[in-house]
Structures are given as C-alpha cells and as structure tokens.
Amino acid sequence: MRSSTGRWVSGGDFFNRKRELQILETRVRDRNHILLTGQRRMGKTSVLQELGRRLEGDGWIFLFADVEGATCAEDAIADIAQAVHPVRSISSRLATGMKRWIGDNIEELSASEFRVKVRAGLDAGSWRRHGEQLLRDCAAQDQPVLLVIDELPIFLKRMLRGDDGAQRVDEFLSWLRGVLQALGNGSPVLIVSGSIGLGPLVKRLGIPDRINHLDPFRLGPWDRDTSIECFNRLVESHGLRVEDGVANAVYDALGVGIPHHVQSFFARLRDFAMMQSRDRVTVEDVREVYRNALLGPSGQNDLVHYETRLKEGLEDESYSIAMEILAEAAIQEVFTSNARRSLERLYSALVDDVPGRIADVLEILVHDGYLEAGNDGHHFQSRLLRDWCAARFRDHHTPLENRPFARTIGFR
Numbered sequence: 086m087r088s089s090t091g092r093w094v095s096g097g098d099f100f101n102r103k104r105e106l107q108i109l110e111t112r113v114r115d116r117n118h119i120l121l122t123g124q125r126r127m128g129k130t131s132v133l134q135e136l137g138r139r140l141e142g143d144g145w146i147f148l149f150a151d152v153e154g155a156t157c158a159e160d161a162i163a164d165i166a167q168a169v170h171p172v173r174s175i176s177s178r179l180a181t182g183m184k185r186w187i188g189d190n191i192e193e194l195s196a197s198e199f200r201v202k203v204r205a206g207l208d209a210g211s212w213r214r215h216g217e218q219l220l221r222d223c224a225a226q227d228q229p230v231l232l233v234i235d236e237l238p239i240f241l242k243r244m245l246r247g248d249d250g251a252q253r254v255d256e257f258l259s260w261l262r263g264v265l266q267a268l269g270n271g272s273p274v275l276i277v278s279g280s281i282g283l284g285p286l287v288k289r290l291g292i293p294d295r296i297n298h299l300d301p302f303r304l305g306p307w308d309r310d311t312s313i314e315c316f317n318r319l320v321e322s323h324g325l326r327v328e329d330g331v332a333n334a335v336y337d338a339l340g341v342g343i344p345h346h347v348q349s350f351f352a353r354l355r356d357f358a359m360m361q362s363r364d365r366v367t368v369e370d371v372r373e374v375y376r377n378a379l380l381g382p383s384g385q386n387d388l389v390h391y392e393t394r395l396k397e398g399l400e401d402e403s404y405s406i407a408m409e410i411l412a413e414a415a416i417q418e419v420f421t422s423n424a425r426r427s428l429e430r431l432y433s434a435l436v437d438d439v440p441g442r443i444a445d446v447l448e449i450l451v452h453d454g455y456l457e458a459g460n461d462g463h464h465f466q467s468r469l470l471r472d473w474c475a476a477r478f479r480d481h482h483t484p485l486e487n488r489p490f491a492r493t494i495g496f497r
C-alpha cells in the first residue's frame with residue numbers, strides 16, 4: 086500500500102471500507118440511485134472509484150463525471166459526455182446526433198477533445214435533448230451502467246450564484262430526475278456525490294422533492310481500530326519502524342479517523358524520520374510532528390482548502406457567520422446557545438432573518454462534518470480541524486459573549 090496524500094486511491098492503495106462498499110454495491114445492483122455525502126477528504130471519490138472498478142470487473146460499464154468545474158447545465162452534460170467517450174457504443178451515437186460539431190473521427194479524439202466538441206454543440210435550447218439522448222443510449226446498453234456525478238453540489242452552488250440561479254438549479258435537477266424516471270428500470274444507476282450538502286441546498290430553495298429519487302448514504306470516518314490498522318499497514322509497506330503506541334497516539338491527536346488525515350500524518354512522520362536520519366519513530370515524535378508539521382505552515386495550506394470549500398458553498402454573509410461560529414467553537418471549545426444569541430444580535434443589523442440564517446449555517450457545518458451537536462452546544466468533531474481553526478483565529482477572535490456590541494444591543 087503506497088502512501089498517498091493527494092488524489093483518490095483505489096486497488097492496492099485503497100484500504101478497508103468493506104462495509105460501505107458492500108452497502109453501496111447492493112444498492113446499485115438493486116437499481117437504486119444514491120446520494121453519497123461526507124466531509125471532504127473522507128474518501129468519497131475513492132470509494133466510488135473502487136466500487137466502479139469492482140463492478141467493471143463484473144461486466145458493468147462505469148462512468149465517472151466530475152462536474153466540479155461546471156458553471157452551467159451545458160458544461161455538466163459535456164462532462165458526462167467526456168466520461169462516456171471511451172465507451173464507443175454510447176459515444177458514437179452521441180456523435181451521430183451531433184455530427185456538425187463532433188465530425189466523423191471520434192476515434193482520433195481524446196476524451197477531453199471530445200468534451201470540447203460536445204460542449205460547443207450545446208446551448209440553452211439543446212442541452213436537455215442531447216443530455217437525454219446520452220442517458221437513453223446508456224440505458225440501451227446490454228451491460229448495466231453506473232454513472233457517478235461527483236461534486237454535483239459545488240456545480241449547483243456556482244450556478245445558483247449566477248443570473249436566475251435558483252431557476253436553473255431547479256431546471257437541471259428536475260430534468261435529471263425526469264429523464265431517469267422516464268427510463269424506469271433500464272435507466273443507468275446514478276450516484277451523485279459531494280461534500281457540500283445537497284439536502285440543505287434544495288431545502289433552502291424550497292424544492293426538496295427534486296432529489297427524492299436519491300437514496301442518501303453518508304460516508305463517515307474510520308473508527309480507531311481501522312485508522313490504526315491503516316496506519317500500521319502504511320508503516321509496514323514503507324519499512325518504517327515505530328515504537329509501540331505510535332498509531333494510537335496518531336489517532337488520539339487527530340480525534341477522528343478521516344482517512345486523508347491518517348495518510349497525511351503518516352507522510353509527515355515519515356518525512357520527519359528521514360530528515361532526522363532516524364530509523365524509528367517514537368510517541369514523542371508524534372506530538373512534535375503534530376505541532377510543527379500538521380499545525381504548521383504546510384498543514385495550514387490544507388485548512389485553506391476547507392475554507393475555500395465553505396466559501397464556495399455559502400453566500401457571503403453566511404460565510405462570515407460560519408467563520409464566527411468556527412472561531413468560537415475552536416477557541417472556546419464550544420459554540421453555546423448564549424454565544425448563538427450574541428451572534429444573532431451582532432448580525433441583526435446586517436442581514437435579515439439572522440436566526441434562520443444561523444440555523445442554516447449550523448446545519449451545513451454539522452452536515453459537512455465540521456461540528457457536532459452536544460448537550461452544551463456545538464463542538465468540533467476533528468481535533469486537527471479545531472486546532473487548525475484555533476491557530477488561525479487565536480489572535481483576532483473575541484469570544485462572542487464578550488463583544489460590546491452584542492451586550493449593548495442586548496439591553497435595548
């Protein structure tokens with residue numbers, strides 16, 4: 086098993102997830118469409134790629150479309166077309182319907198060139214028709230088809246911010262649901278996935294039924310034993326030697342087994358051992374690497390990704406509110422109901438319906454795995470994420486209840 090801290094993993098680099106794969110595979114074989122959610126870096130893309138690899142081995146056609154960069158329905162359809170390109174029995178039929186743009190020599194095009202040509206042939210008037218044809222051609226295959234649309238919520242959020250955003254989101258989701266329903270049992274099985282909550286998004290738009298054909302499945306973290314097994318497997322595969330208790334100390338430091346964090350910790354410990362010309366890693370090293378490498382400047386880079394994702398997923402005011410909540414939960418170790426009231430007062434002059442907005446933001450922060458609800462308020466689930474946020478906000482966060490503005494307004 087190779088150490089990996091970047092893209093998705095599969096095959097020999099893919100660890101565990103047996104139960105999740107089993108559940109997903111059963112649902113797919115039963116022809117259920119799925120909404121896969123989970124915090125970023127939890128391993129959603131990896132689990133889907135691994136699932137696809139296994140089903141392909143059993144005669145399925147596996148199509149994987151990443152719509153993270155799409156800004157409109159035409160882009161998303163073109164992304165699906167790119168995924169379809171290697172399956173000539175489907176892509177050549179699309180090419181026939183779009184000959185003017187694609188030409189005759191589909192074999193000579195790479196998948197990304199194919200995408201560009203398909204995209205050129207799509208506009209607001211034609212994406213539905215060509216998109217539907219594409220899905221119909223998937224359904225017409227002798228082999229069953231699994232279509233994954235990864236990062237769909239990011240695409241929808243981006244579209245939402247543009248002109249007539251809510252309407253276009255509704256149009257796309259309604260179209261997708263309509264086509265799959267019309268295809269009935271022969272339809273390709275769809276898995277939609279993403280870290281930003283699709284549920285909260287459609288709820289806020291008042292169109293929750295647009296995704297009611299998707300069966301939700303949440304990918305959670307590894308438990309302690311699995312995280313430790315994964316760490317130990319990496320240790321063995323890389324010929325590192327570790328003192329007893331190192332894997333446990335790694336899990337304790339992280340607080341929750343997010344696969345990417347387990348992998349990053351291993352990679353940083355290995356770098357550390359190499360830099361110190363040591364052949365053995367100790368529990369004390371775990372503490373030092375956590376402090377200096379994971380929480381240090383290079384680790385902070387990772388946090389920037391989390392912030393970017395939140396920013397993409399939220400409107401500006403909601404994003405500020407989210408950062409206030411995260412800062413409070415990081416530094417005070419809890420976001421209490423008193424702090425919540427102070428936050429409401431602070432923002433009441435700036436935005437409408439502050440309580441509703443705070444409730445929405447909290448729902449997203451919980452859904453996306455940042456916080457969990459406890460008896461005294463909301464807490465961070467991941468110690469690493471909490472320490473990151475604490476390091477980021479330490480010098481400029483005043484506890485919400487101590488803000489003069491929050492208090493003054495409270496007396497009015």
Ligand SMILES: Nc1ncnc2c1ncn2[C@@H]1O[C@H](COP(=O)(O)OP(=O)(O)O)[C@@H](O)[C@H]1O
Nearest residue numbers: 089091092100126127128129130131344345348
């Ligand atoms: N099953 C797994 N086995 C080993 N490492 C994993 C696994 N799942 C995720 N990872 C680690 O997490 C990183 C991110 O995985 P990815 O599938 O891209 O997550 P997501 O799609 O949820 O953001 C990978 O590069 C790898 O380091």
Ligand SMILES: [Mg+2]
Nearest residue numbers: 129130131235
């Ligand atoms: Mg992913």
